[in-house]
Amino acid sequence: MTAPPFRDVRGRGFSRRSTLDAAWAWIDGRVAAPSARPLPLAECCGLVLAEAVAALGDWPAADRAATDGYAVAAADTLGAGSYNPVPLTGAVAVVAGDPLPPGCDAVIPYESAQAAGPFVEAVDAVAPGGGVERRGAWMAAGSPLLPAGRRLRPADLGLLAAAGHRILPVLPAPRVRLLLAGGPKAGAPEQLGDMLAALVRRDGGVVEAVAALPADMDALAETFAQPGADLILSAGRTGTGPDDAAPPALAKAGSLDLHGIAMRPGGSAGLGSAAGVPALLLPGEPMAALAAYELLAGRAVRRAAGLPAALPHATIQAVTARKLVSEIGCLDLHRVRLDDDGKVEPVASPGWPGLAAAARADGFVLIGADSEGVPDGAPVTMYDFTMYDFTMYRFA
Template identity: 65%
Template sequence: MTAARAGDGTANSDRRPCSATDVRGRGFSSRAALPVMEGWIDAAVAPLPPLAVPLADLAATLAEGVVLAAPVTAPGNWPPADRAARDGVAVASSDTLGAGSYNPVPLPGAVTVAAGEPMPPGTDAVLPVEAMQTDGPFVEALGSAAPGEGVERQGEGLRAGTVLLKAGHRLRPQDLGLLAALGIDVVHVGARPRVRIVLAGGPRSGPETLCAMLAALVARDGGVVELVGPLPADRAALAAAYAAPGADLLISAGRTGVGEDDVAPLALADAGGLALHGVALRPGDSAALGWAGGMPAVLLPGEPMACLTAYELLAGRAVRRLGGRDPALPHPAVPAVTVRKLVSEIGCTELYRVRRTADGMVEPVASPHRPGLAGAVLADGFVLIPADSEGVPAGATVTLRCFDGTNL
């Protein structure tokens, strides 16, 4: 499926607006399971068209996490011909038979070569400088060389058609070096989604908190941020900001709960459509999904830890999909053993912030009920407890997902 830029008015049957249920003052009658929310994102968000970028222009953008939009294959054999693998003299191996320090053998056809140079015609080995001596203009072998010794054969490194790098691969400096050596001068990479972040209603925790955190998260996932707000908790003002053209994805933070001024979901319904409001996730249970002005939208809670959780599991997935990246969590996953039980409630996915102990086990820093980012800062990562689990007993093996910058 070829994606158009979200926000261009492209027709899509999944973008039908739906009536919004007003949960203010009455609470949620139900919340969608996390896999349902993830499935909605996967169905509604398609990768943007890839970009053809000259190889010379990619070096300056590697820090931004450039990913391939299509696999790269070797255009030909590498090396394209037999070449010297070391400095020395190129010889016919048969000419060195019987050579030794007490029996120098003259090499009238020897040619001095440097590593990487093509093998001269009639030669099939490279004698190292330590195994030869010169006597005026003459070269003598002090040791024998087997056929192919000191030679990198044609196609030994790569065969034509070999897949070098898969789609979604994050380019590294060594990748650019190999592509340049192979003569590949244009690479198709994932686009950088334009992400509008709207701070709704002046988050009670302070807009600078969410602004700094969300801008960094979107940049990590390959997006380009447009920051709007903080805006007042006004339904019409928020709807206008949501529906404005020029972005590929809307992320709004704040005013998603059950308070009287929690009007963000209603504003999203006015701006396009509210698909799902409320997720069985702790923290982050008031997150919502929908459409605004033709682009997908994710509403995040204003409480910082709930906002972080909902971004990682929902909004970040949308950003990564738009840019052609792996939509799964980007955090390194390693096995760990729990020091004590992680208590959980059936029917709700819970995120536990944990740290590693001196003996390599993990213990909770803060429960999913505790707000604030301090626990996340003190933690090495998090453990997700699935909705069908009552918790994890002490001594159980869990998957620790390491926060960005945490040493494994």
């Protein structure tokens, strides 16, 4: 595919911007999950199952005690009561998980028995099968356990171990190279590395490296072109200033296919490739970087991990407490909170920089490029900053 001509916006500004739909189509057309790989069970947490998994055998493998007590023949306890203790000459002490001894079909708990010298007496009757987990009660050989596409949780590993699995076919986590281009200006502390690395991990990726580089086109281009990563994220120096070297560096290393997205914040984001690897450019302003990650880079990481591309946030249906102002021709990400009545109100405009407002927000509302805003009292969908829709991750 021939790379589009590079349009240098430094000192000129953006003559046009691509739609978010066009950016999503670019990501969906270039980012895909890798081939499945067999990995030991202990290394699979958080990865996506490539194939459905079934039980290799019955579990439990035999009838076993479900509680601590005495394994008995239930018929031997008939008529037992607190005023009529029944001796149990064949009782065998067991703990939960022990296989039932031959001739036993129930477990009487300690509370329903009492010691009488060297013997045990039942003070309550027990029915056949009482206190027992039957063979195959939790799973039978060949029964389905987990579907393909499920992102594995810690509890899943225990279930799979019980089912006899030691190696699983999974989609390996994508290796993400994270570049911080130019660093913060005016002595401000670095704010992007930890935040973006955490977001990459949330979406199923592994950060290959976090490299801070000067705003130098040649140094950036060289790092873009280095092999080893499945995906490259670069944050900073994407705008129209003279030191905004990330876009020309990506164009030099490979291609800059889209630069400038009709969204606020994050409108100076870009997409391209280097050494055959998709690369996404995020703005250096922290809130713009967060927005561009959520709406662009996160989609790429999730697709590379074999997860659904859609936003992972849990959603809340609410109404606005007051109008959310937007701009025609640009998708706006509004940081919002829920007031005491459960209504949505803005905590900052889409153009307001900094992460302080995001910390005060409960989530965000997206207003489409064809809208001038949302009036007060109108229904909206809020994407929750603090909760994630795990059905999107196929946990359910």
